[in-house]
Amino acid sequence: MKKSFAYLLLFTISAVQAPAQQSSGGGEQKQRSEDASEVKEEATGAKSTAEQLASGPNAPVDPKSFQLGPEDVLMVRVWNQPQISGVVSVRPDGKIGLPLIGEIEAKGTTPHELTQKVTEALSTYYKDPLVMITVQAVRSRKYYVTGQIAKGGMFPLVTPTTVLQAISIAGGPTEWADLKKITILRNGKVLKFNYKDAIKGKNLDQNILLEGGDHIIVP
Known part of the structure; x- marks a missing residue:
């Protein structure tokens, strides 16, 4: 009688543990599946x-965090000043050249910072110049x-x-x-x-x- 009771108890414990183990295995498989989906x-x-x-006409860069470097291609737009506006590339020495204001250091600056530099330089010649600089290609x-x-x-x-x-x-x-x-x-x-x-x-x-x-x- 004691042996029968022991066997019955062991069978009951095994039956309870089996679904739990299957559930755990299923959870691991589900997690792997979710990781793979991500x-x-x-x-x-x-x-x-x-x-x-x-x-797109412009490279999707953050103008306030992306740092410019040699060979990057920029579009410089100055409102109502087509003779200054145009496409320029950052030279190997890290500079760009623009009509009227000459050379400006571009390497290591962000498009936002370079826009401020060009705006400040043009302020000598124009009142409140509107400047926009975007990155056309990252090289x-x-x-x-x-x-x-x-x-x-x-x-x-x-x-x-x-x-x-x-x-x-x-x-x-x-x-x-x-x-x-x-x-x-x-x-x-x-x-x-x-x-x-x-x-x-x-x-x-x-x-x-x-x-x-x-x-x-x-x-």
């Missing part, structure tokens, strides 16, 4: 940014994606971009790519990236933000 949304957002870069900060990728090449680093987003912007890996052995070259260092893990929401700490000059290689 990663896919991130990649989709990256494609939208790329489309903006391709179709000072860029990254590269090469190898088994649909549309490899050089890309402007306009907004914060992760490795996964960069691969998505480049059209995604080809069917022959070794998705577990992607590397990022950064200042002489080699960083590893497992694409299969990333799209499943695993090891997301490897999905780092890119820096100017980074080179992603998809073998």
Whole structure:
């Protein structure tokens, strides 16, 4: 009788624990699924940014935080002064040249700060000049994606971009790519990236933000 009661008690405990374990496993699967969905949304957002870069007249930069550098292309507009307005590029020495006011240091300044500089310089010649400076193309900060990728090449680093987003912007890996052995070259260092893990929401700490000059290689 005691043995029968012990067996019955053991069976009852096992029956209670089994659904709990299944529920826990289901929770982990749900969390992984949610992580993977977030990663896919991130990649989709990256494609939208790329489309903006391709179709918009101005690069989508924050005029109060983006720092200009050599080769960046700017549109300078001065109200009612077409002889001063126009497209200029930041020279290798970090300066731009404008009619009437000459050279102005642009490297390291934001579009907002440069607008203030040009406005101040023009105030010597015009009363209350209205100046607007926008970035047409970002060429000072860029990254590269090469190898088994649909549309490899050089890309402007306009907004914060992760490795996964960069691969998505480049059209995604080809069917022959070794998705577990992607590397990022950064200042002489080699960083590893497992694409299969990333799209499943695993090891997301490897999905780092890119820096100017980074080179992603998809073998």
